Amino acid sequence: MEKVLSRFMELSTDPYASVAKWKEDTGKKIIGCFPMRIPEEIVHASGMLPVVMWRGNEAVTLGHSYVHNFNCGLTRSFIDDVMKEKLDFMDGMIFYRSCLQAEEVPSTIELNAPPRHFLYLYLPPLYPGAVFRDFLIQQLKRMKENIEGWAGQEITKDALNNSIEVYNKNRSLLKRLYELRKRKPGTIRAREMLAIVHSSMLMDKEEHSKLLESLLPELENREAIADGKVRVILTGGLCQTPHTAILDLIEEAGMVVVDDDIYIGSRYFANEVTPGDDPLGSLADRYMKKIPPDPTMGDWKTLWSDYMVDKVRENNAKGMVSLLVKFCPPHLCYYPDIKRTFDREGIPEVMIEVEHEVVSVEQTRTRLQAFVEVIKGGA
Amino acid sequence: MVQEFKLNRLETTRLMGPMVDKHWKELRTAKERGEKVAWCSGVPFIFAYAMDMKCHFMAGYSAYCAGRKAGEHVLEIADSTGELPDTCSYHRMHMGMAEAVKRGIPVREDVVLPIPDLMIAGRVCPEMSHYAEALYRKFGIQVAGIEVTTPYQESDYAVLEPYLERQFKEILIPTMEEICGKPFDYDHMREILRVLKKTATIRNDCLEYFKKVPSPWTLWDYGVSLAPVIYLMGKPETIPYYEKLRAELEERSKNNIPAILPEEKHRVFWDGWLPWGFLGHFSRKLTSYGANPISGRYPWEMFPRPDLIDPEGDPVHTFVKALYTGTMLGNNMAKPGLSLIDKIIPEYQIDGLIFFTAKSCRIWKSQLTILEKMERKYGIPGLCLEADMADPKMFSDAQIDTRLNAFFEVLEARKEKRRWV
Structure with missing residues (x-):
């Protein structure tokens, strides 16, 4: 198990060599x-x-x-x-x-x-x-x-349907992994989950699925470390990898991530594609899905903030951590609505601004610790 | 001794203020007269005009509000109600205004906007849809979503034109008919296009005077004169305005009267937005070096090909054609923009390039690449000014002064090496 996990971690933190090697090998x-x-x-x-x-x-x-x-x-x-x-x-x-x-x-x-x-x-x-x-x-x-x-x-209909099946299988395995985390929070660390999903974006899907199939039963037997931890969900990082250092800080501050709404997370594998006579049409159908709400897609009626409130409640989470990527226009434009909605609903939320180069670890740690205190104080 | 320069203002441009004020006043007071109001991002506002609906144009309003020196106050309201500072300042300005109206926060009367009956989300940039979404959330206002995609390259017009035409015909026109309770007025749209075609044609005559050395007018003058070829489109008074302007330019040209006194020392290209909130501020800075901004991508976007507008045929089809084939959309993109600038530099005898970069708006693509390629090709210097179109908190004036100083020193030194000469 540790070997598979470390392979995912390696691929996620330094994809260059692995991706180039895949090309060389194949x-x-x-x-x-x-x-x-x-x-x-x-x-x-x-x-x-x-x-x-x-x-x-x-x-x-x-x-x-x-x-x-x-x-x-x-x-x-x-x-x-x-x-x-x-x-x-x-x-x-x-x-x-x-x-x-x-x-x-x-x-x-x-x-x-x-x-x-x-x-x-x-x-x-x-x-x-x-x-x-x-x-x-x-x-x-x-x-x-x-x-x-x-x-x-030529890309034949059969080849496209086969690829759809390959992707669907990978999505369903990732979904199982997320369900496991919901059932047994703390089984998989946030940085591990990130690496698993991220590596799915970077390697051959069939190989990734095989590795996941071997990993899942072993993770079921892994000890959960969530006692007394504050259950939170993660959002933000719309199109890019969050810093693993921040994910660690969230856990060190006494929280456990039970679910997420990040791209290199649950958003990537949401919604399967139905194979059939018109595979391009099926791919279009997946694209047109409005859930999870995507703030880059202009859909004014499906409110991202309401979706996240529901996600917090469904997961019995006590709060939400928003990872706002510096200069991310869609998130910047939506954030005021998210903040207002969470205030109105009485759900604690903290926004951490993240930048490519700089992670101000101590400041972030202090804010996250204060956030945990607020949640515990209000519990 | 340091040479002193001053702007030689045109008489005609003084007429623009009252025309623009009238437009915004009519919008502001529309509800009192029981009229319907729309807000619109991008160019689809013509469809509201065709239905006699008063319509606000997002960028036009932001320029107006910032130009009226009310932008900072409205932005402060936005900040105080939760908007984040790196967000597009036009977006924040609208959120500030919406919150001010909703909460009764006092705002200067001349920049107040009525809350609309319809929001036309003309998605030129993806961020433009966000303010429609935010308005829907705040007020539950009906939205018509139209994607006015900017073309990546010229060869894509053929794909994008039918896409936009279908959206206008299948979405926007039926929505307008529903809101206004009457059939779409194609004849009125044709009438608007007739006036626009005439105004833009005379405007093109005026643009020719920029080629003259010294130029009888500046990009600042043209900036002030943009409304007739955008949100004042179709107003009959826009034709005599441009006729008068053309006559004044002809007169100056005949008598060799420059726009900068005592002489036009440098001819520069101004890329990106005009700094609406600080137009006077930047014009004074450039004038102090005897520099005249002769041309730019943004002002060259306003229906540059009126010859393609055929008001007597299908008005929707011809309008779409004017947007894409007519190169109104796309100059902000790198490849079409690069071709345009490459053409402008020798034609207008440009001595240097100033690329104005708005920190809160990244619509002008690959500016650093274009700057580098043009500097290399023509041997003229380039400068990137990092600021904002409306938010003064985004830049430091002292830094801008230092950079302009260095830029004009280099420009002076390199004049002999210009490769278009």
Whole structure:
């Protein structure tokens, strides 16, 4: 068990070598997909490896010649990695605009260090109207055609349905893992959970599923360490990896994470795809799902704040920790509503602002300790 | 001795203030007259105008409010009601205004906005949908969601035009009909487009005068004159305004009268937003160096191809065509923007590039890349000014002065090396 976990940890904290090695071992191409909405199944069905682009593990230096330092960590770090030629093993990159800053990445890369294959997709918001789904299908067809060209082979319906099944299986295994954590909080540390989900974004799905299948029964027997801990849920980190140091601080302050609403967490594996006669249509259906609410998708009627209140209550959690990525426009715009809603509902919530380079450990520790005191005081 | 410069203001631009004030007053008082009101981000406001609905235009209002020196107060209200400081300052301004109206917080009368009956979420940038979402949460206002995607590259217009046209026809027009209780007025839309076409055509004549050395006007003058080709579109008085402006520019041009006295020393390109909250402030700074901002991507976005507008045909189709093929949308994106700037530099004999970067708005893509490529190609210096379009807390004036000082020193030294000469 520890061996599998440490493999996930290694992959999550330093993906470069492992992803490049996979390419070397298999001779297959690597395609980077911008988080959060690109249907990886289409890439997978072509025999190439889709990986979700990640926030790097070093401070941004060269990248600041290409992107302002008041962009978010993911956009700055990804551009920095490309300019430092750390991602040369990626054969192709697929982008779309999830926010204004995300829209800056593709052109900066294409104009300065174009990858061998490049695709910019127009993915629509979740606005009401048939036109949006039709346009999405059109874009998915465009994506499929491009990928076929890159891979040099047609993506058949069977291949796509097979990839859908592979992804569904991985999603259901991750879901089982989350259910285990809900049943036995403290069994899996927050940083371990992050590494498990993150590594699913970075490695061959079938291999990841095999590792999960071996890990799950062993985790069932692991001792839980949640006695007396304050149950909380995590939110934020919309498209990028939270700092593991902060996850540790949450636990050290006396909390246990029972569930989350983060991208490199439950948001990644939410909603399965129904295979069938029209696999692109099925992928579009998953894309159009409004739950979990996604603040980058423009859906004004499904309130993210209400969803999180429900999540806290369903999990019998005592509070919520919001990880707000510095300069993240969707989260910045929504946060006032979240704060007001949680105040109104009488649920304690604390917001920790996180930046790519800096984690002010002691300040964060103090705030988290105070948060625990508030919850305990009110209990 | 240090040479002193001053702006030689145009007479015509003084007429713009009352026209703009009238527009916002009509909006402010619309509810008193029992009229319906919409708020709109992006350009779909023309559909509200066609239905005689008073409509606010998000960026136009923010520019107006900031230009009226009320922006800071409204932003403070937003901050005090929970908005976070790194958020788009236009978003915060609207949240501040909405909270002020909701809670009865006093705001200067001339910038108050009526709470709308309809919110048109014209999603040019993804953040634009957030303020529709926030308004829905605060007031339960009906929303019409329209995605006005900015094109990544010119070759994508063919895909994006039918997408937007369908949205207008299948979503926005039926919503307008429902709200207003009458069929959509295509004839009125055509009438608006007729006026817009004429105004923008004369405006294009005016833009030609920027090519003259010395230029008879500045980008600041043009900034003041933008409303007729955007949110004042369709108002008959916009045509005589631009006719008068053209005549004044012709007169100056004939007599070789520059916009900066005693002489235009430097011709610069101004990228990004115009700093609406601080237009006078920045114009004084640049003028003190004898620098005239001649051109920019943002002002070049306002219906630059009126020849493509065909008001006699399908008004929706031609409007969409004017947005994409007509290059109104997309200059903010890196690839179309780079092509535009590459064309402008030699055509307008630009000596240096100032890229204004708004900290709370990242809509101007890959500015650092474009700056580097153009500096290299034309041998002219470039400067990135990090500030904001509306929030004074986002920048330090002293730092800006230091950087401008160094920039103009380099510009002076490199003048002989300009490669467009």
